[in-house]
Amino acid sequence: MKATIIGGGIIGLSAAYYLNEEGWEVTLLEKGDLTDNCSFGNMGYLSPSHFVPLAAPGIIGKGLLWMFHSKSPFYVRPLPRYELIDWGIRFFRASNRRHVARSIRPMADLLMLSRQLTAEWTTHEAFDFEFTGNGCVMYFQTPQAEKEELENAHTAETLGQKVEILGREQAQALEPELRPDVRGGVWFKDDAHLDPNKLMQQMPALLELRGVNIIRNAEVTGFQRQNGAIGAVRYVITDQYAEQRVAESDLVVLAAGSWSPQLARMAGEYLPLMPGKGYSMTVDTPRQRLRYPCILVEAKVALTPWAQRLRIGSTMEIGPVNDRILFPRVQGILEAVPRFLPGFLDDPAFRELADYDKLRAQMRKKVWFGFRPVSADGLPYIGFAKKTKNLMIATGHAMLGVSMAAGTGKLVSELAGGKTPGIDASAFSPGRY
């Protein structure tokens, strides 16, 4: 049986991994050359702690406040476009307690499954992507953020996750670089992190070794339909535009991240999803100042320490795909770091990065950005499409694509094979609208 996967991000690659394991003849079509996409420059967190969907009470109010602050971590580009308005209405409707209550269990199950499967990947010789299971700490400075984080911590405990609440002194002992006015933190001990750039280089190499046919620079342009299904996927090799090619398929997996709605439309499907741009910056650090990955809660800034490198990232700009870098937001990310971790101001690598004149001049080189595929209710779309029998959708993971990749790939292979999935996947059905 032949499967064609559209998109070589972490979701497409993970689907290829598990379909190949189940004996499918897999072709993966990627319009780029697999050296960059949203799955590369992200923070590399595996976050079972992030079981609350993005669409939750309070987000709309916070989002509106942030909209008017040029350095804030959230922005919606107001455009008179149907897809944005429709996405916004659905997001607004989903941001309620009932939606959160029924989403927490399926989100947590998928996140925990993925964490476990990603840990299993590390046992392959082909992989060495700095998987580290030492958790992630949420640090807060205000009573309001503390209250929200503690609520989250208690829910995590009821879900069976390992959590430690840190007071001011305990937080300071864990991470001596912290400012004394940081009120405390919540250490989610089941969280883990990896180096996504390494995973994204190593995974295609392993898949090709196992016989997956990865075609780079192959842009999907349409589908040949027959009897309510897709018979073949049409694509062009982007540097040879004249030549149309087809991949005959029994199963098509749409894993094209932020570009998925356009491709779904070509197949006659509707997928409410918007790109959510985020930035990151990475520096080489001979001396690592940070012991644990952490999120600076009020600033929504994340920091990931690897053996030799440190990555700082944040922001969610909802709007169409474009290559504009909003410099005040980049500056906002860097300014937040010493507000929690003042020792960074003595760090030569950080000081060099936070030299804003230099950074502005070298923005394209130093600032990475990627487009998170953000679904309209904060849950990913995983499962068969509404109208097209053999079209499987696997996208919409927003800020949790790495965290949910392995579990998503596993679900795709189980559903494709007609098996009952190991976890209940009904909440992720693309037909839920």
Ligand SMILES: Cc1cc2nc3c(=O)[nH]c(=O)nc-3n(C[C@H](O)[C@H](O)[C@H](O)COP(=O)(O)OP(=O)(O)OC[C@H]3O[C@@H](n4cnc5c(N)ncnc54)[C@H](O)[C@@H]3O)c2cc1C
């Ligand atoms: C700053 C930032 C930090 C983040 N941190 C984390 C984190 O710590 N943990 C976490 O879990 N997630 C994180 N994320 C989110 C995560 O990066 C994404 O959810 C994930 O990368 C999405 O993967 P994907 O495979 O769906 O999409 P992508 O990685 O975008 O891959 C989609 C691919 O489809 C290809 N494609 C599109 N159209 C076509 C076509 N017509 N034909 C062929 N190919 C096509 C694209 O070229 C692309 O390569 C972060 C994101 C950002 C921006």
